[in-house]
Amino acid sequence: MKTLKKLLALTMSLCMLFALGACSEEGGEESDTLILGTSADYPPYEFHVLDENGNDQIVGFDVSLAYQIAEDMGKELVIKDMAFEFVEQELQNGTVDIVLACIAPTPERLEMEDFSDIYREDPAPIMVIREEDADKYTSIESMAGATVGVQSATTKKDLIVENMPESELLELAGVPDLINNLLAGKCEGVFLDGGVALGYIENTDGLVAAEGIEIGEGDRMAVAVQKGDPKGLLESINQTIAECKENGKLDEWYAEAQEMSAEASE
Amino acid sequence: MTPLLLANMFDFSFLPRYASYFIRGVEYTLILSAAAVLLAIIPALLLALMRLSKVRALRWVSGAYVAVFRSTPMLVQLSIVYFGVFYAIQLPSYRLFGFIDVQMFVPGVVALALNSAAYVAEIFRAGILAVDQGQTEAARSLGLTQAQTMKLVVLPQAIKNILPTLANELVTMIKESSICGTIMGIQELMWGAKTVATTTHLMMSPYLLAAAIYFCINFPATKAIEAFERRMRRGDVR
Numbered sequence: 001m002k003t004l005k006k007l008l009a010l011t012m013s014l015c016m017l018f019a020l021g022a023c024s025e026e027g028g029e030e031s032d033t034l035i036l037g038t039s040a041d042y043p044p045y046e047f048h049v050l051d052e053n054g055n056d057q058i059v060g061f062d063v064s065l066a067y068q069i070a071e072d073m074g075k076e077l078v079i080k081d082m083a084f085e086f087v088e089q090e091l092q093n094g095t096v097d098i099v100l101a102c103i104a105p106t107p108e109r110l111e112m113e114d115f116s117d118i119y120r121e122d123p124a125p126i127m128v129i130r131e132e133d134a135d136k137y138t139s140i141e142s143m144a145g146a147t148v149g150v151q152s153a154t155t156k157k158d159l160i161v162e163n164m165p166e167s168e169l170l171e172l173a174g175v176p177d178l179i180n181n182l183l184a185g186k187c188e189g190v191f192l193d194g195g196v197a198l199g200y201i202e203n204t205d206g207l208v209a210a211e212g213i214e215i216g217e218g219d220r221m222a223v224a225v226q227k228g229d230p231k232g233l234l235e236s237i238n239q240t241i242a243e244c245k246e247n248g249k250l251d252e253w254y255a256e257a258q259e260m261s262a263e264a265s266e
Numbered sequence: 267m268t269p270l271l272l273a274n275m276f277d278f279s280f281l282p283r284y285a286s287y288f289i290r291g292v293e294y295t296l297i298l299s300a301a302a303v304l305l306a307i308i309p310a311l312l313l314a315l316m317r318l319s320k321v322r323a324l325r326w327v328s329g330a331y332v333a334v335f336r337s338t339p340m341l342v343q344l345s346i347v348y349f350g351v352f353y354a355i356q357l358p359s360y361r362l363f364g365f366i367d368v369q370m371f372v373p374g375v376v377a378l379a380l381n382s383a384a385y386v387a388e389i390f391r392a393g394i395l396a397v398d399q400g401q402t403e404a405a406r407s408l409g410l411t412q413a414q415t416m417k418l419v420v421l422p423q424a425i426k427n428i429l430p431t432l433a434n435e436l437v438t439m440i441k442e443s444s445i446c447g448t449i450m451g452i453q454e455l456m457w458g459a460k461t462v463a464t465t466t467h468l469m470m471s472p473y474l475l476a477a478a479i480y481f482c483i484n485f486p487a488t489k490a491i492e493a494f495e496r497r498m499r500r501g502d503v504r
Contacts, residue, residue: 041464048461054286056453078359081451086349093353173448176463183271183469203467205273265467 034075034233036066037096039084041174043199044257045102049264059260062100062221064253065119065244069098069223072240073233083173085153088112091224097231099224102193104155109224116223116237119250123194124218125156127210128201130182137189138212140164146188149178156191159216179204194218199258203265275470284462284472290365291458292479297366298446298454299439302378303432309383314390315416328387335384340377341445347377348450367452374446378439386435393428394420430495437484437491455479 038058040046046060058079070077080096087103090096091113102122105115127148129137137143140163147168150157157171170187172178178190179200189210192200201207223237244250316328335343352373360368397420405415447457459476463469 041461043465043467047465048287049465050284050286056287056290083449083451089349095353095356174460174464176460176469180271180469200467204469261465264465 032075033078034066034070034073034098035078035080035096036063036070037080037082037087037090037099038062038066038101039087040079040081041176042084042102042193042196043261043264044195044254046100047261047264049260059257061120061254061257062102064257065223065241065250066098066100068244068249069237069240072243073236084151085173088153088224091226094226097225098233098237100221102196102219102221103224104219105222105224106155106158113224113227114229114234116225116234117241118220118222119241119245120221120254122218122221123198124214125159125191125216126194126197126201127213127215128179128182128190128192128197128207129188129210130185131206131208133188134208134211137210140213140215143167143189143210143213147186149181149187149190151175151178151192155216155219156193160191163215175200179207182207189213191215199261203262271470274468275474277468277471278475280462280466280468280472281475284466287453287458287462288455288475288479290453291455291476292483294366294452294454295440295443296483298371298374298378298452299436299443301375302382302443303386303436303439305375305379306382306386307432309379310386311390313383313387314394317387317391318394332384332387335381336388340381340442341449343381344374344377344445344449347380348373351376365453370446370450370452374443374450374452378443378446381442382435382439385438386432389428389431389435390424393424393426393431396427397423426498426501430491430498433487433491433494437487440484440487441480 038046040048040058040060042060044060045062046058049057049059051057058081063079066079067077080090082090084101087096087099087101088109091099099113103109105118109115127137127143137146143164144166145168147170148160148164149170149172150160152171152173157169160167160169168187170178170181172181175190175192175196178187178192181187182190183204183206190197197209201209223241225231225233225237244253313328313331316324317332319325357369357372362368362371401419401423402415405419406412410418443454444456446452447454447460451457453461455476459472462472466472
């Protein structure tokens with residue numbers, strides 16, 4: 001029993017050390033970092049690549065803008081990557097300060113969080129289908145009853161529910177899984193943001209956009225902050241967005257992100 | 267049905283460029299699962315002893331714990347621990363060894379360990395019960411106290427039954443830990459495969475590589491455990 005006691009004492013003291021370390025860490029850091037919540041499986045908006053030294057890095061259009069926002073605030077950007085369906089929850093919890101994840105200020109979301117000015121209007125959402133079905137699915141009616149894949153908690157899901165009530169929904173957290181389902185013939189189409197859909201169509205054999213299926217408009221993307229903006233971030237964010245719109249940086253970043261995504265898929 | 271998925275199935279052109287996701291993934295997976303099983307051992311031993319105790323309340327508590335954790339999905343447990351418990355307990359942002367993010371790693375290890383403790387407790391209990399009752403009777407009649415009997419006679423013999431099964435639990439944990447990548451984005455092996463699939467738009471081959479790596483870790487490990495088990499049995503033959 002002596003050894004057991006020693007072991008117990010050791011574990012407990014380790015725990016305390018940990019807790020103590022936790023206290024000293026927190027104090028200084030809080031104000032000089034800006035925590036970005038995003039879901040980095042969405043090229044070209046946010047995705048993982050390796051830098052020259054082989055280190056994992058999150059890049060993309062949204063990320064470039066987030067870095068600029070942090071820089072203009074004089075803060076250091078910290079990126080927290082998670083599944084899309086948890087992004088808003090973490091923002092409401094306050095564990096992240098801002099969210100740039102291709103999100104649009106919908107009425108439902110506006111009730112839960114505040115948004116900046118629009119920084120980008122995406123091309124309209126696209127129904128991605130298999131090439132062999134290109135002649136078959138030419139209108140919303142022609143896809144009646146077909147299974148359509150959508151990402152959980154997105155505006156695209158709501159659009160399909162409203163406009164294609166007869167279709168079966170396949171709802172998953174990640175876009176790659178949706179694309180796999182489409183390729184494997186488990187669903188007939190995947191409904192994605194225009195920008196992301198084009199990336200998959202260009203880089204994956206056998207996928208095309210369904211001509212003649214137009215549902216909804218392109219997402220108007222904005223930066224989300226906590227409801228009521230308790231951290232007072234919105235003014236600076238809006239200023240950064242206005243500046244970057246004017247000096248063409250937004251377009252530059254988007255082109256850059258597209259290039260990086262294409263290059264990463266080579 | 268469609269040959270589309272098969273077209274790029276064996277396209278491993280993402281190597282060697284993205285190999286580091288898989289290397290880091292293996293490191294992460296091994297550290298995560300080893301930490302979880304090690305952390306589970308002491309609570310599991312306590313649970314097993316409680317389960318075998320004469321006090322009904324202790325038996326009940328231990329039984330309830332094991333029942334709850336064995337009868338609910340790991341995915342649910344992980345979600346509750348990560349979004350519930352570790353929302354209440356805020357951890358500092360700190361990186362262990364430069365790459366292990368404490369804010370994700372600790373909840374991951376705790377959730378896996380809580381789950382593992384239930385299974386390991388059963389492993390311990392079975393191991394202890396498998397020791398012949400005559401051993402306890404002999405020790406007690408020689409004047410050893412109950413605690414001494416457990417510590418000096420029963421547990422040393424039980425270890426022989428326990429170790430191989432415990433190693434099997436580690437193998438299970440290596441596979442189970444992949445859900446940490448899905449829920450909280452811990453950069454373990456499966457997360458690495460998913461990330462490479464997203465970035466390269468290659469839909470199948472990264473997963474195949476991940477499967478191959480899991481196999482290459484777990485298959486030799488199971489073989490080694492079998493050999494070890496045989497070695498432990500050597501004393502049983504008369």
